[in-house]
Amino acid sequence: MPDVVLPCLNEAVALPWVLARMPAGYHPIVADNGSSDGSAAIAAAHGATVVHASPRGFGAAAHAGLTAAAADVVCFMDADGSFDPRQLPLVAVPVLDGGCDLMLGRRRPTARGAWPLHARLGNAVVAWRLRRSAKVPVHDLGPMRAARREALLALDLTDRRFGYPLEMVTRAAATGWRIAEVDVAYSPRPDGGRSKVTGTVAGTLRAVRDMSRVMTG
Structure with missing residues (x-):
């Protein structure tokens, strides 16, 4: 069954909600990116594997979780509670069944x-x-996704900031992967907070800037 990488920066409030909803057989790996609120200890107390990722950056955390994973299929998902982990089979099962390479x-x-x-x-x-x-028929660079671990490592992803999710898609497309998308629910955070990326205009602009660098690089 899949490992689930959860890049994390100060998500102490959301983590218990997220980890309690992990589907049976899906193992969470919390990639802590320098939290100061005890996120790492909370994740460990709720049964997650915890890895410490540096330098600071979404891609650094996501890649640290990927390299720590051991399952054949690896999922990625935000740790802030905006996604319900019970939806993970929607992205994982098509990869497990061989229907696509990146969902x-x-x-x-x-x-x-x-x-x-x-x-x-x-x-x-x-x-x-x-x-x-890239002729990739997708409409969202969705943070919830799944692919096979060895194939992901072979993409040799280098971005360690917000460009990491896009770099994964562009390199996968260039390698001939079958890429698809499926609808998943996206909800307000259970703690009432704002996303560090999409919650502010500044955060969104940083993400777009990093992704633009990937597109032009």
Whole structure:
């Protein structure tokens, strides 16, 4: 069954909710990226494998979790509670069954404010450029996703910031992977907080900048 990589920075409130909903057989790996709120200890207390990732950056945490994984199929998911882990089979099963090589979860907001307009627009622009330049039929660079571990490592991903998810897709497309997407629910965080990426205009602009560098590099 899959390992589940959860990049984490100060998610002490959300982690118990997330880890309690992990499907049977799905093993969480919390990649702690320098949390100061006890996230690592909370994750360990709830049965997760904890790895410490540096330097600071989403890609650094995601890749540290990937290299620590041992399962054949690895899922990725935000640790802030915006996704319900019980939906992980939607992205994992098609990969486990051999139906595709990389499955992305296309976010479908469940409530107003779950996905702010500025974040949707930034994501739409990147997805449009990806469809046009790489001919990848996706509409969202979904943080919930799944692929086979050895194949992911062979992509030799180098971005350690917000460009990591896009680099995964572009390199997979260039290698001839079968890439697909499936709808997944996207909800407000259970703690009422804001995403570090999509929750602010500044965070979204940083992510778009990092992704643009991947597209042009």
